[in-house]
Amino acid sequence: MAELTQAVLAARVDVVVTGWQAAIEAACQPLVDAGAVEPRYTRRCVEMVEEHGPYIVLAPGLALAHARPEDGVRRVCLAAVTLTEPVRFGHDDNDPVDVVFAFGSPDADQHVGMLSALAGALIGGLDDELRAAASDDEARGLLEGIGDGG
Amino acid sequence: MTRDPLRVLTVCGVGMGSSLMLRMTAEEALKDLGVAAKVEATDVSSARSMNADVIIGQGLHTGEFEGVAPVVVTVTNFMDKNALREQLAERLQEVGWLS
Numbered sequence: 420m421a422e423l424t425q426a427v428l429a430a431r432v433d434v435v436v437t438g439w440q441a442a443i444e445a446a447c448q449p450l451v452d453a454g455a456v457e458p459r460y461t462r463r464c465v466e467m468v469e470e471h472g473p474y475i476v477l478a479p480g481l482a483l484a485h486a487r488p489e490d491g492v493r494r495v496c497l498a499a500v501t502l503t504e505p506v507r508f509g510h511d512d513n514d515p516v517d518v519v520f521a522f523g524s525p526d527a528d529q530h531v532g533m534l535s536a537l538a539g540a541l542i543g544g545l546d547d548e549l550r551a552a553a554s555d556d557e558a559r560g561l562l563e564g565i566g567d568g569g
Numbered sequence: 570m571t572r573d574p575l576r577v578l579t580v581c582g583v584g585m586g587s588s589l590m591l592r593m594t595a596e597e598a599l600k601d602l603g604v605a606a607k608v609e610a611t612d613v614s615s616a617r618s619m620n621a622d623v624i625i626g627q628g629l630h631t632g633e634f635e636g637v638a639p640v641v642v643t644v645t646n647f648m649d650k651n652a653l654r655e656q657l658a659e660r661l662q663e664v665g666w667l668s
Contacts, residue, residue, distance in 0.1 A: 471582030477647040522586070531589060534589045542597065
């Protein structure tokens with residue numbers, strides 16, 4: 420899935436952060452660095468949780484940060500970080516979190532295929548594969564492979 | 570009994586991230602159960618007026634849907650297809666949509 424490889428901007432393993440806000444910022448940074456989103460997007464991703472609660476914590480240990488297309492998204496993008504020390508988002512069941520994804524989409528549709536692939540990969544245990552990844556390159560390879568099935 | 574495909578909504582705060590992931594899990598779980606369904610991801614406020622048969626979301630969001638749809642399912646782990654399948658099976662049997 421070529422478009423997926425283009426969307427995956429980075430995966431970083433064993434990132435050290437002090438709290439959930441910093442975890443979201445770390446996951447968003449590659450999107451900003453690549454110019455896929457405007458710098459304000461990161462702040463909006465944090466505000467989404469402040470406004471709507473920790474609903475982005477989808478599963479035990481796992482969060483999916485994002486904001487809206489109008490929050491400065493230029494193209495579809497995805498990044499992930501794994502954390503050395505898990506952080507708490509205030510989720511009743513799924514805290515603490517040590518894998519954080521961040522994505523952006525310029526409209527309501529362009530990310531649908533990518534997130535479906537990500538969901539399929541997570542149902543298959545991608546989060547544990549990322550936790551076990553020994554390097555950023557290995558983690559990025561796992562993320563780029565989510566559309567390949569299996 | 571044959572009936573039209575169920576209208577299933579997966580909901581979250583914004584309607585484009587978490588709910589989309591949950592849609593994928595719900596589609597897989599419903600397929601396993603052999604239940605014909607059209608699953609849509611949406612945000613909480615839109616879901617209220619969408620006349621759904623089934624609404625699935627986090628406890629944070631599903632509380633306000635009791636009475637809005639015949640079946641409301643609260644999910645903790647969005648990526649646990651087997652747990653969702655069990656919950657759906659139980660609830661759909663209660664309302665007679667699964668034998």
